[in-house]
Amino acid sequence: MLCTTNLVAVLRTRTSPAQRCVRYTLYGVKVQEPVQADQLVEIVERYNLDIWSYASLEREGLILVAPELKQVFEDEISAIGVTYRIDTDNIKEKLDLEDMLMAEAHKRSNASRSDRFGLSFDVIHRWAVVDRYLVDVANRYPRVARVINGGRSVEGRDIRYLRLSSDNFATRTKPVIVIQCMLHAREWVTLPVALWAIQELVINVTDQDLIRDIDWIILPIANPDGYEFSHTRTRMWRKNRRAGQFPSSCIGVDLNRNFDFIWGTASSSSACSDTFHGPRPFSEPEAVVTRNILNEFRSRISLFLDVHSFGSLILFGFGNRQLPPNALVLNRVGVLMAQKIDAVKWPQNRDYRVGNSAQILYTASGTCGDYAQIAIGNGLSYTYELPAHRNLNNINGFLVDPAFIRQAGFETWEGIKEAARYVVRNRL
Numbered sequence: 001m002l003c004t005t006n007l008v009a010v011l012r013t014r015t016s017p018a019q020r021c022v023r024y025t026l027y028g029v030k031v032q033e034p035v036q037a038d039q040l041v042e043i044v045e046r047y048n049l050d051i052w053s054y055a056s057l058e059r060e061g062l063i064l065v066a067p068e069l070k071q072v073f074e075d076e077i078s079a080i081g082v083t084y085r086i087d088t089d090n091i092k093e094k095l096d097l098e099d100m101l102m103a104e105a106h107k108r109s110n111a112s113r114s115d116r117f118g119l120s121f122d123v124i125h126r127w128a129v130v131d132r133y134l135v136d137v138a139n140r141y142p143r144v145a146r147v148i149n150g151g152r153s154v155e156g157r158d159i160r161y162l163r164l165s166s167d168n169f170a171t172r173t174k175p176v177i178v179i180q181c182m183l184h185a186r187e188w189v190t191l192p193v194a195l196w197a198i199q200e201l202v203i204n205v206t207d208q209d210l211i212r213d214i215d216w217i218i219l220p221i222a223n224p225d226g227y228e229f230s231h232t233r234t235r236m237w238r239k240n241r242r243a244g245q246f247p248s249s250c251i252g253v254d255l256n257r258n259f260d261f262i263w264g265t266a267s268s269s270s271a272c273s274d275t276f277h278g279p280r281p282f283s284e285p286e287a288v289v290t291r292n293i294l295n296e297f298r299s300r301i302s303l304f305l306d307v308h309s310f311g312s313l314i315l316f317g318f319g320n321r322q323l324p325p326n327a328l329v330l331n332r333v334g335v336l337m338a339q340k341i342d343a344v345k346w347p348q349n350r351d352y353r354v355g356n357s358a359q360i361l362y363t364a365s366g367t368c369g370d371y372a373q374i375a376i377g378n379g380l381s382y383t384y385e386l387p388a389h390r391n392l393n394n395i396n397g398f399l400v401d402p403a404f405i406r407q408a409g410f411e412t413w414e415g416i417k418e419a420a421r422y423v424v425r426n427r428l
């Protein structure tokens with residue numbers, strides 16, 4: 001059972017979501033052979049545990065386990081030779097710490113608010129604030145910004161994105177770059193990446209070539225229902241909020257398994273799983289919004305970035321270990337981006353790694369990045385996994401230290417700029 005993911009159980013027990021996280025343990029797990037990684041995933045699926053990061057030969061994994069499953073989990077992974085350590089004994093303390101740091105950051109933010117237009121980078125803004133901001137940007141900068149309503153989420157929220165262009169997308173030879181964030185609800189640190197790009201392309205405009213030579217599509221919150229739910233009820237929510245289909249009462253489809261590329265081959269058919277792929281490809285309106293963007297501009301999209309967290313990784317296709325025909329260029333530009341980010345990153349964060357998603361992370365099907373790669377042909381499609389910044393208070397994983405929000409936006413933009421100029425220079 002995931003930490004606080006089952007709304008029915010929450011209502012039945014009348015406990016707050018945070019209370020239900022009490023004494024959940026975050027384990028660090030190490031594998032010595034590839035087969036152990038697969039066996040570990042099988043155990044996680046069997047007990048419906050919450051994988052924060054997958055274990056590989058090079059990197060420790062992180063798995064969140066409910067108190068009643070701790071003993072059986074330790075026994076099962078020991079039996080297959082996987083070693084473990086306890087990373088965080090009671091994850092509730094870390095959730096409370098994030099709450100406290102965010103509340104303090106909000107207070108400071110409100111106290112120092114200036115008249116300057118734009119969203120601040122000291123807090124994580126809610127969906128309604130971001131949604132309003134997109135409209136405000138388009139109203140204030142009509143020559144470069146248009147707001148598009150791409151569709152509605154399962155719960156009826158608008159999924160808006162910005163089209164940024166010096167000539168309203170009229171020059172058909174200009175490359176188009178797409179930045180998408182928050183497809184997974186709990187990955188809050190990705191939002192500042194979209195907001196930073198908007199700030200630099202529309203408000204500050206210090207690099208004029210980027211808006212002169214390129215047309216941009218920026219979708220800050222691709223999964224608004226899940227995102228809001230992660231603020232109001234369940235911090236560790238990942239999926240959208242599709243209601244359970246009888247006989248299952250479990251809620252949500254993993255939008256990053258719902259795209260139509262080798263759909264259903266390396267994902268879960270169980271509605272209770274965090275990687276549930278849905279009843280069919282593109283069953284979810286949130287995934288359809290992205291598909292429509294890709295279809296509309298497929299011949300012009302040179303770079304597609306689906307931004308996730310965490311792991312400090314820049315990944316390309318495909319999720320079944322096969323490489324796209326342009327894998328060499330994908331790897332080269334991925335490394336260029338990683339080097340730019342690493343040059344300005346905080347020293348305590350690890351260097352970025354670049355590579356095929358299945359080789360350095362895990363096999364997966366129906367992902368947005370893979371579907372985009374097929375759609376845009378020779379263009380470059382990447383899935384970013386932003387850093388899990390570990391501060392002095394030892395917040396890590398999906399939880400966000402407010403001090404890192406500005407840096408996440410700034411440093412990732414350094415990488416994006418590098419790839420943007422590459423596609424212009426090389427007419428990709």
Ligand SMILES: [Zn+2]
Pocket residue numbers: 184187256308309
């Ligand atoms: Zn993700």
